[in-house]
Structure formats: C-alpha cells, structure tokens
Amino acid sequence: IAISLMPVAAGDALPKALLSFLPEELAKADYRAAMFAVFTNLLAPMFYLAVPILCAVSTASAAFISEKENHTLESLMLTGLPYKTIFSAKVSGCAFLSIIISFLSFIAFLASAAVGDAIMSAPFFFNFDWFITVFLLMPAMSIFCVLFIALLSRRIRTTGESLQLMGYFILVVARCYLMQFCGLFAMNAIVLFILALLLIIADFIMYNLAMKKFTPENMLTPGFFSEKSSTLK
Numbered sequence: 001i002a003i004s005l006m007p008v009a010a011g012d013a014l015p016k017a018l019l020s021f022l023p024e025e026l027a028k029a030d031y032r033a034a035m036f037a038v039f040t041n042l043l044a045p046m047f048y049l050a051v052p053i054l055c056a057v058s059t060a061s062a063a064f065i066s067e068k069e070n071h072t073l074e075s076l077m078l079t080g081l082p083y084k085t086i087f088s089a090k091v092s093g094c095a096f097l098s099i100i101i102s103f104l105s106f107i108a109f110l111a112s113a114a115v116g117d118a119i120m121s122a123p124f125f126f127n128f129d130w131f132i133t134v135f136l137l138m139p140a141m142s143i144f145c146v147l148f149i150a151l152l153s154r155r156i157r158t159t160g161e162s163l164q165l166m167g168y169f170i171l172v173v174a175r176c177y178l179m180q181f182c183g184l185f186a187m188n189a190i191v192l193f194i195l196a197l198l199l200i201i202a203d204f205i206m207y208n209l210a211m212k213k214f215t216p217e218n219m220l221t222p223g224f225f226s227e228k229s230s231t232l233k
Contacts, residue, residue: 003036004119014038021186033122040113040125045133045187046177050170051105052138055098056145057166063090064153065162068219077216087214091146091207098142106134132192140199145169147206154218 012031022037029037067073076086113125149162156162180186213219 003032033120036116036120036122042180046174049173052098052102052142053145053166053169055101056142059094059097060146060149061159061162063094064150065156065159074220083214084211087211094146095143099139102138128189129192132189136196137192140196140203143203144199147210151206151210
C-alpha cells in the first residue's frame with residue numbers, strides 16, 4: 001500500500017546497481033513495480049529468515065533451558081528413557097514447530113506479495129532464490145538454532161540469556177542481506193545454496209556433539225548428585 005501511494009515524478013528510476021540484482025524484465029519496468037520487486041526479492045528474505053530464528057530459539061529455550069530452571073529436567077532424565085531418545089525428541093519437536101510456523105508465515109507473505117505484484121503489474125516474485133530460501137535455507141537454519149541452544153544449554157543459566165542469542169543470529173542475517181546494497185555481492189541462488197549446504201553440514205556436526213553432552217552429569221544442576229547421595233546416606 002505504501003509503495004502504491006508513493007509519489008513518483010516523471011523519469012524516476014532506481015539506481016542501475018540496484019536493478020542489476022533484479023530480473024532483466026524489471027530493467028524497463030515502472031518505478032513502483034521495480035521498488036516492490038526490490039522489497040520482495042532483496043529485503044523480504046531478510047525479514048522472513050528472522051521467523052525461523054525467533055521460533056527455533058524460543059522453543060529450544062523452553063525445551064532445554066526452562067526445564068533446567070524449573071528443575072523438571074532431573075525427573076525427565078531419571079525416568080529410565082535413553083538420553084538419546086529424549087534429546088532427539090526435544091530437537092525434532094522444536095525444529096518441527098519452527099519449520100511449520102515458518103511455512104505458514106511464508107504462505108501469508110505469498111498471498112500478500114501476490115496481490116502486490118498484481119497491483120503493481122510486477123512479475124511474480126517467487127523465483128529459484130526464494131525456493132532455496134524456503135525449502136533449504138530456512139529448515140537448515142531452524143535446526144541450527146535449536147542445536148546451538150542445545151549445545152550451549154549447559155552454560156546458559158536462564159531463559160532470558162538464551163533468548164538474547166536470537167539477536168546475534170538476526171544480526172548476521174541482516175548484515176548478509178544489507179551488504180547487497182553496498183555492492184559487495186548479491187544473495188543469489190548460488191550463494192544461498194552454499195550457505196544452506198554449510199548449515200546442513202554444521203547441523204550434522206552439532207547434532208552429534210550436543211547429543212554426546214546431553215547426559216545427567218552435564219545437564220543437571222551442580223550439586224544434584226551430591227544432594228541425592230547425602231539423602232541416601
């Protein structure tokens with residue numbers, strides 16, 4: 001709505017350096033259509049990737065840190081269930097919830113952006129870059145954030161501390177996308193695919209590291225075993 005109501009003078013055009021990141025058919029497009037394409041192709045992915053970060057960090061904080069704060073993790077880990085089963089259930093549950101919410105968010109964005117494309121007479125925004133972002137980069141990033149919280153859950157004391165980490169993740173994503181406007185590089189399909197591949201590799205490594213550390217000796221509060229042993233005595 002804001003772009004459609006933007007006053008445009010005759011002959012206004014976006015900078016050529018900015019248009020070089022957009023599809024060729026937008027080189028001679030209307031100013032508003034080009035501006036809307038800049039938003040949907042260069043800025044919207046940055047905002048969209050904040051969704052899985054927020055969801056993944058929030059759910060992982062509740063699953064790992066909050067249970068440790070409320071002293072319910074002790075009962076869970078002493079039920080006799082294999083530690084690997086508990087860890088896998090927590091990670092898969094948090095990652096699944098984050099991915100589902102992110103997909104629903106994209107569907108909402110898809111509907112609104114499609115209406116904007118129709119109003120601005122701009123080409124449909126969904127391209128191969130968006131395909132990699134939604135189906136490769138977003139799931140890999142969701143799992144990475146969950147595993148990062150799980151890996152550091154021993155050192156993080158409160159839920160508030162873990163929630164602060166989402167700011168650092170969002171800052172990294174924002175810098176990558178905003179550097180496009182400096183002309184350093186473009187977040188094209190090749191760059192997005194490489195980032196997704198690196199995150200997938202990191203997910204595999206972090207999953208195995210975090211699972212090895214998910215033991216009562218590492219996860220339970222200090223002094224828990226000494227208190228239990230003194231009680232038994």
